[in-house]
Amino acid sequence: MYKSEQLAQHLKQLIENKTWKAHEKLPSLRQQVERSGFSLITVMNAYQELEAQGLIYSKEKSGYFVAENQHDSAEKHVAINHKIEINSIVFKYLKSIQSEQIIPLGSAFPNSQLLYSAKLIQTLGQLAKQRRSYEQTPSLPPGNYELRKIIAQRYAMQGIPTDPSDIVITSGGLDALNLSLQAMTQSGDYILLQQTLFYGAWQAAERLGLKVITIPEHPVDGIDLEAFEQAILNYPIKVCLMMLNSQNPIGFTVSDEIKLRLAKILHRHQIHLIEDDVYEELYYGNKKPLSMKYFDQQNLILHCSSFSKTLGAGFRVGWVYAGKYSENIQHIQLMSTLSVNSFIQNALVEYLSHRHYEKHLKTLRSTLQRLKKQYFNYLNTHLPTQCTVDYYPSGYFLWIELPEYLDSTLIYQRLLEKKISVAPNILFNATMQNKNHIRINCSFEINTRIQTALEHLIEDLQQQIDLHLEQHE
Ligand SMILES: Cc1ncc(COP(=O)(O)O)c(C=O)c1O
Structure with a gap:
């Protein structure tokens, strides 16, 4: 943690403890330098950070003051759930x-009438006659190399530089979420979810014995960034799991501007995010919405997706862009599902190599x-x-x-x-x-x-x- 963050956190606690009340003046920058022993620049950064969070405000030539009830209003929306039973x-x-x-x-x-593309079924039929298409060895974790290469290329097309070694093929998106969550947490850890979210995320939390902090939806932005940052500051959150595109069940897609701000908060606090993006291809406009992964400069985001909503959940093929967590995820995979069906992976390689998809x-x-x-x-x-x-x-x-x-x-x-x-x-x-x-x-x-x-x-x-x-x- 940077010194300015340490100081900001300390000051935040004082505000929360009502050491200073709403509209009360904070020590001046110089006074704070003397009190804390930090440099002027560190103190300025800490004050600016608190201001960005809406906890304090500045008045020209007068200094910094405690904002009214800003903390209380966001805090009351953040909920803690110690035991999930869903x-x-x-x-x-x-x-x-x-x-x-x-x-x-x-x-x-x-x-299902809209999925299971005829070309893919035809490819499956042709491959079914070839003995080598069933061989499991090339499909062991992290999964079929050619398939990972195609997925990596699709990321690159969206401006996300990706190497096939960043990708792990999983048994659908749900497996990708579960593996990622398991790799990043231990029983009893805190995770953060959106208040209303696909049940698979809640089930994963229940299975892994995690405590869940939730933040409410924002009526306009989709995500309440203020509540999000408050939750991060107040709880030792190990990882967040959220949907930003075509959110299930509500349906909203978060704007690029909010995604960028969210990424900045994640970077500032070094918090990981597991992004559930299984509906990423089901946009209606001309431009595919960016994933949060696009805004990730520090490899803090694990991006999970699958072919379930576009080609059919029956294939059970998904993936996680795991980056440096790839190895860890593969270890868990080897102990649980071993690998994804090699035949299907081969068929997808063939199908996706053409313009059919x-x-x-x-x-x-x-x-x-x-x-x-x-x-x-x-x-x-x-x-x-x-x-x-x-x-x-x-x-x-x-x-x-x-x-x-x-x-x-x-x-x-x-x-x-x-x-x-x-x-x-x-x-x-x-x-x-x-x-x-x-x-x-x-x-x-x-x-x-x-x-x-x-x-x-x-x-x-x-x-x-x-x-x-x-x-x-
Ligand atoms: C938001 C969300 N994530 C993940 C999944 C699981 O996807 P898959 O069938 O690829 O495991 C679903 C399925 O309904 C979903 O709605």
Whole structure:
């Protein structure tokens, strides 16, 4: 830690302990130099750091003053969870919606009709006849060299210089997240998650016995950077795990400006981030959103992704850009899954070496865009006025906010009796702070089956709202 950071942390504690109250003057720079024994430049840097965090403010020719309640306002949004228990909830939920009879509005997977590209299936068929394509040895950790080379080239195309040795092929994105988290933590460590986040992250925390600090979503920026920095300053966080692009379940993509600011905070405090970017290819515009990895100058970010949302989760192929953590991750992999299916890796090399993937992605993106817009227009028109649905231009999820008095778990249970699935809050927030949201999968054409399911959902919400209003008149 730099001296200025040490001093800033010390002063911050004094502010927190109310040694100085709001709007009280801090010792002048010169006084602080005398008191602390640090140089003027160190003291200036510390004061500027506190100012950047909004803890103090400066007045021309008067000096520095303590800001009002800045700390308290961010701190109250940061939550600590010592024991995570979500796995059995997720397990029961996934079992309950597995049958083909259930209308999959609650599914996390994109409609399989849009994936499993015909060219890839053809490649698989051709390779299946070649004995050498099954050999496992070339695919042992860190995975097929050619596949890693292609993935490295794709990073380079986005301005992220990458060597194949930075990449470890994993059994899907979830394996990439789990391996990364396991490599970076020990039981009892603190990690930081977004308050509402893909259940796999919470399950990994539960499995590894980690304590979770959460920060709330920011209504405009997606990430509350103030709360983020407060959490980092207040807890010994080992690593953060977040989604910045097409966030699951909410759907937002964080702007480049906020990503850059986030990267600066990570660098300032030397905090690692595991970036879950499995929806990175499902953007709608002309330009692919940058990953956080792009802004990483110091190899603090492990970038996890997979082919599950673009080619099919059934292939179970993902990867982590692990950089210097590659070796460590491979050790864990050797002890657990050994390696990813070599046959599939070979087929992906063949498929990705041509332009097939780009063409497939183009069609996939435009189909998802069309469908999501249709679902949004329908829901926005027909949902009770007390409900809101935001439209974010990527991916295939819509996140519906219900009135606070409605419990989305009960809605999920009632609809399941009608063989309709929706994904309730409880799956994405082990702290169960909010219960009034549901996630809808929009990757299925709106045929009569889906239309009926949406009508049932709307009807159920309207009935519950009417009931509540009646009881509270
Ligand atoms: C945000 C997020 N991360 C990771 C995964 C897991 O991806 P994979 O199927 O590649 O393991 C999912 C799957 O739903 C997801 O939504």
